[in-house]
Amino acid sequence: MPAESGSAHCDAMIVGGGPAGLTGAIYLARFRRRVFVIDEGASRAASIPRSHNVPGYPEGVAGGELVAAMRSQAERYGARFAAGCVQTIEANGGGFIVRYGREQISARSVLLASGASDVTPPMPHLAEALRSGALRYCPVCDGFEVIDQRVGVIADSAAGIEEALYLRHFTPHLTIFRAGPALAPDPADRRRLARSGVALVEAPIESIRLWQGRVTVRHGAAQTECDALYSALGLTVHSELGAALGAKVDGNGYLVTDRHQRTTIRGLYAAGDVARGLNQISVAAGGAAIAAAAMHLWLGTPIEG
Ligand SMILES: Cc1cc2nc3c(=O)[nH]c(=O)nc-3n(C[C@H](O)[C@H](O)[C@H](O)COP(=O)(O)OP(=O)(O)OC[C@H]3O[C@@H](n4cnc5c(N)ncnc54)[C@H](O)[C@@H]3O)c2cc1C
Secondary structure, eight states: OOOOTTTOEEEEEEEOOSHHHHHHHHHHHHTTOOEEEEEOSOOTGGGOSOBSOSTTOTTOBOHHHHHHHHHHHHHHTTOEEEESOEEEEEEETTEEEEEETTEEEEEEEEEEOOOEEEOOOSOSSHHHHHHHTSEEOOHHHHGGGGTTSEEEEEESSHHHHHHHHHHTTTOSEEEEEESSTTOOOOHHHHHHHHHHTOEEEEEEEEEEEEETTEEEEEETTEEEEESEEEEESOEEEOOHHHHHHTOOBOTTSOBOOOTTOBOSSTTEEEOGGGBSSOOOHHHHHHHHHHHHHHHHHHHOSSOOO
């Protein structure tokens, strides 16, 4: 739904319509606040083929289905939505002016729930690989699903070594593939890998192919087949709107928040993958619930008409 140009106003502007933004919208709408959600539509959650660790879904739930249900719940209580990309947020007389496309809305408070994006590995048929579970991004989410499988980890930094060792709890069949020269394990790392039985391919990756639900990684003159390939290439955190307002960002790009999910800017809150913490749906929802409760108190009563 487009905002009315120029004059639109809300109590709480939510940037992002993933689990964090939608939980914030459900809570704030039920607190009888005028809530506006602007979403670009690239939720990490929506890309999950089937999650098995979201509480309340013993058979698992497709990420897209979960996001759609959360949105419909927020709409039921009056949260308003617009598709688009927020370009700027400016401080304005104790509140904010939020601009997206040709529209602008003034907001008394803002919840940044703009998430993060995975750096993707260089391979064709990426979406199909993700759908089939041949390509994965999150061992915390789905390590259980690869128990005893042949698993590869594509890495370009020391974080990939830690990810492979983390996965060792789930499978003994692990191989690390080099995505670049920056992956330079020191002797201590090499000993840890050897002790854990994790193979490290020295030759850089030449190609990655999806073939019949499995992944074939070519390196040098050889190739290795994996049931699943984890990408440990990192995340781009979408904290730039907060950073531009002067909010504190940590060394990994996450917005720093306190126990009420307040950023260092008054009236600006953050939750989900854009804020420091475990990148999980439950954590995103929990953080947004805390933020929404704090925003509601901060907005005060009676509700402005
Ligand atoms: C393949 C995969 C599998 C996963 N599996 C699981 C799992 O099984 N269990 C689990 O708990 N977690 C899982 N995760 C992690 C989970 O998806 C994230 O932790 C969760 O989606 C974070 O929610 P969020 O709302 O913070 O961000 P997101 O869901 O990413 O939503 C952020 C939204 O903000 C929008 N946005 C960003 N910038 C702007 C802007 N400037 N203007 C407007 N909109 C903007 C984006 O387009 C997006 O729609 C998985 C992730 C991936 C990639």
